Amino acid sequence: MSVPDQRSGGRGSAQGGAAGRREDGAREAGEHPEVAALLARSHRLGADPRNTNYAGGNTSAKGTATDPVTGESVDLMWVKGSGGDLGTLRPEGLAALRLDRLRALTGVYPGVGREDEMVAAFDYCLHGKGGAAPSIDTAMHGLLPVAHVDHLHPDSGIALACAADGEELTRECFGDRVAWVPWRRPGFQLGLDIAAVREARPEAIGCVLGGHGITAWGESGEECEDNSLHIIRTAERFLQERGAAEPFGPPREGFGPLAEDERRERAAALAPLVRGLVSRDRAQVGHWEDAPEVLEFLSREAHPRLAALGTSCPDHFLRTKVRPLVLDLPARAPLEEAVARLRELHEEYRADYRAYYERHADASSPPMRGADPAVVLVPGVGMFSFGKDKQTARVAGEFYRNAIRVMRGAESVSSYAPIEESEKFRIEYWELEEAKLRRMPAPKPLATRIALVTGAGSGIGRAIARRLAAEGACVVVADVDEDSARKVAEELGGPDRAVAVAVDVTSEEQIAAAFRAAVLAFGGVDLVVNNAGISISKPLAETTAEDWDRQHSIMARGSFLVSREAARVMGEQGMGGDLVYIASKNGVFAGPNNVAYGAAKADQAHQVRLLAAELGASGIRVNGVNPDGVVRGSGIFAGGWGAQRAAVYGVPEEELGQFYARRTLLGREVLPEHVANAVFALTGGDLSHTTGLHIPVDAGVAAAFLR
Known part of the structure; x- marks a missing residue:
């Protein structure tokens, strides 16, 4: 039997024998x-x-x-x-x-x-x-x-x-x-x-x-x-x-593993679709893996028969469901054909699962919990597994790998014969299991949602990433500074909660790569925050074409590119979604020495309205947040913008935050966490019927009131 070197989930290898057993x-x-x-x-x-x-x-x-x-x-x-x-x-x-x-x-x-x-x-x-x-x-x-x-x-x-x-x-x-x-x-x-x-x-x-x-x-x-x-x-x-040398039978022509790069590309192309399919009854978070034992199992003649038998150990099938959904096409089947076949197989799976439930349920059985698969196997590509969060999805994949090793062992010396389907039902719909589910705490507001935040390595973006993760979301921390992104992802809890991606939002290729990383990590994307930005404060006469182009390239063009890729992924999922723009009060307020930044923010603000109108039919909501003067913790202000704006207003840079606060109606300084609160308010569920809205987070700047 194949044996992995180390269990996932942060455990080391065991030590055998009795020596040293009291030290722990x-x-x-x-x-x-x-x-x-x-x-x-x-x-x-x-x-x-x-x-x-x-x-x-x-x-x-x-x-x-x-x-x-x-x-x-x-x-x-x-x-x-x-x-x-x-x-x-x-x-x-x-x-x-x-x-x-x-x-x-x-x-x-x-x-x-x-x-x-x-x-x-x-x-x-x-x-x-x-x-x-x-x-x-x-x-x-x-x-x-x-x-x-x-x-x-x-x-x-x-x-x-x-x-x-x-x-x-x-x-x-x-x-x-x-x-x-x-x-x-x-x-x-x-x-x-x-x-x-x-x-x-x-x-x-x-x-x-x-x-x-x-x-x-x-x-x-x-x-x-x-x-x-x-x-x-x-x-x-x-x-x-x-054991026999080939317990899963001879290789099946056309079902062998694709090359690594090709596997990843194919998996990224299929992941949003598959996640959307298995989220028919309730939203799921995904996990993809291409472990050698999975690929080898799917390359052999016996895999359709064995997969149809399902898992056996109660711990296995409670997490993997009775059996997986298996794509029955060769690895290099055209993508369009694979997509169409997955849709057909999903409908068949749901019908079969309902029939399984109806065969065994009686008056005392709990209601059917959902007919979607927890594991989807794609020859040549690997395994997609799903659950209420990333850890649950990853562990479901672990358990199916356990099941593959069990099948290998049983088939090597005999034939695999799991427990009867009726016994599986007795456990899956056991009242004791149902009671355990009822005791579980209520999910957090953003549970099962997958967020991608640009410019999340510092300042407002980091605060947004923290808030979304605290409310249950899986977060893709995207930033041009990969080290900063990685630190934030680690702070949020590591790969079961957050992953880091390096992305320059002026690059279509890097944006596409960031979304591929997101769907491979979590199965898809539901919530995208356009936060990446840069600020250069100069009078009109001193503003160069390069200043103009750079700010518009990052904020106006960058937001457009990110939103375009987000809409593509969300459209493939068919689960709706949220786009949030971190615009600015400068998008509606004519501040001094600020033409390039203000114009770029105004562009972002109108993208919110245009995309809300265009994407509403797909269930995608588009809203904006207009902060003002977020000085503390801001990467933009620390990068020179603070000194420039302080010079414009004739105050010491270290007093800029207090200056902004004094000019507001509430007399309060705006912090990154306040902007993050607005993002959560827009995406946390209570504003489910709101799109095309801009929320000011400026402590009250009358000149920036929306009209």
């Missing part, structure tokens, strides 16, 4: 020693993608603590709670439960038909304050009569679990040391099943859970971890030594 735990001052050791073990296991997928699996440890009420010793279990990730698990991500109460639940268990009721009963077993909500897998850990338990989702283990003859392969691979447990949906009964296996097979160190993953145990944390790693590595070696 020593840092958790004040914790129970079993908690510290459990966290350290979880981090090691979760850091290596061979051991478990992101946010998958759970670990536990049992020990004693003092009951603060009675002062007596009490037996407890600490277990990873609902949500969270092993590689980054914190103490607050654990649930602490009293073992006597947890195990007493077997006496009131109403049977598998009502096992979901037991999840609520776990709350009555909790010990102490805080901590995470107990997960559905709590019984698996608590009912096993061993001190330490790991439940993991390794690709190698799931490959055996999803093989048609998985039980026989498990016996061949492990002998008597690892038991086979047939598929059962996670819950209280599965915990009872595994406990029964442990009682009947005391020599076993763990089990393979059909269609699901593995569980291992031990009397110490070190023994448990060793047993987990033994199962995972033994399965890996078994698949490598026994």
Whole structure:
């Protein structure tokens, strides 16, 4: 099986063996020693993608603590709670439960038909304050009569679990040391099943859970971890030594990977369309990747059959949906043909998904959540994955890569046989999953929106980028100074929240490249802020043609070029969008020694009106913001404009901000954050029916009142 070197999401590689296992735990001052050791073990296991997928699996440890009420010793279990990730698990991500109460639940268990009721009963077993909500897998850990338990989702283990003859392969691979447990949906009964296996097979160190993953145990944390790693590595070696050389079949003519530059160009051309298609029910953020294992899978004869079977491990298909949408054309099919076929396949996918829902839903099922795919596979190009934010979209892609490795392993020694479709539905539309969704916080106003801000490396642009990101948007920080753009993107949270692009807005080629980078990073663009600008203050007689051309090239022409490319992308998405121009009060106010700048801003201001009229039929709103005298934090003012304007008005440059404030009706200085507030007001949802508007952000300049 192919194994990536490092898990995405900022984790390093794991260290094997028992040596040094207490060092991480020593840092958790004040914790129970079993908690510290459990966290350290979880981090090691979760850091290596061979051991478990992101946010998958759970670990536990049992020990004693003092009951603060009675002062007596009490037996407890600490277990990873609902949500969270092993590689980054914190103490607050654990649930602490009293073992006597947890195990007493077997006496009131109403049977598998009502096992979901037991999840609520776990709350009555909790010990102490805080901590995470107990997960559905709590019984698996608590009912096993061993001190330490790991439940993991390794690709190698799931490959055996999803093989048609998985039980026989498990016996061949492990002998008597690892038991086979047939598929059962996670819950209280599965915990009872595994406990029964442990009682009947005391020599076993763990089990393979059909269609699901593995569980291992031990009397110490070190023994448990060793047993987990033994199962995972033994399965890996078994698949490598026994596996067929080409488990996905021979290459399929015309379906091989395109050259890297060609892949990126094709992906950028398709991304807005694909995002628009999968956002039919609700807007999604996208992620594109061309990992070798994805491209290789799509180049082989077996990929249509295997993709149609869907994923198996519950963690996989809850994030990737039951199956992906697969473009069934060769890599170099004409773009127009690929676009038309994707539209057809999307309609077929939605119809098939609705039929899947109707086949299995009953009166108690939650409403259908949406019929669009979460993963779209394009031969020769790679994989587009989608979610409510960039991280969710990226992780969905990770999970499908896990699924590809599972298919490879299963097909190499047997045939891939995921759990039944009806069982997938039972999990996808499980009331417990629905309850988890209901507990999630409400999305921020700009969640799922992708913004591109020009001139975002400093001043007003940086403030706008910060505000949009704080309100939930993914942000493309565009600036002629790439280093400044990169610093802002890092400040905003890195590639899951923001990316930096270097762009000179006078260059059509660089603008097109910036939008290609945006759609490859996030799937598309919804909100574009034309903020890039420059200012040169001179009397008419001293204003050169070069001064005029430079300011008009950056602001008037640059805004036109950026808006043209934005409208193209937004049109391909078919999701509407927002264009916002950071114009100026100088666009309507005749200030002294300012002819080139004022004329360029007036050009921008009229572009707002013209484009609002032209693009409204496409659902694209175009509005403007007219600031005045934003001195503090401004790159323009720091670059010489401040000194020039101070000289015009005869005040010290350091007092220019106060000078501007004194001449306003409100007597207040305008800051970059005030301009950012106006951009958010225009795009955050409450002004959804407003287009062609200019908002003054000047603290009240009567001469600049709009007429």
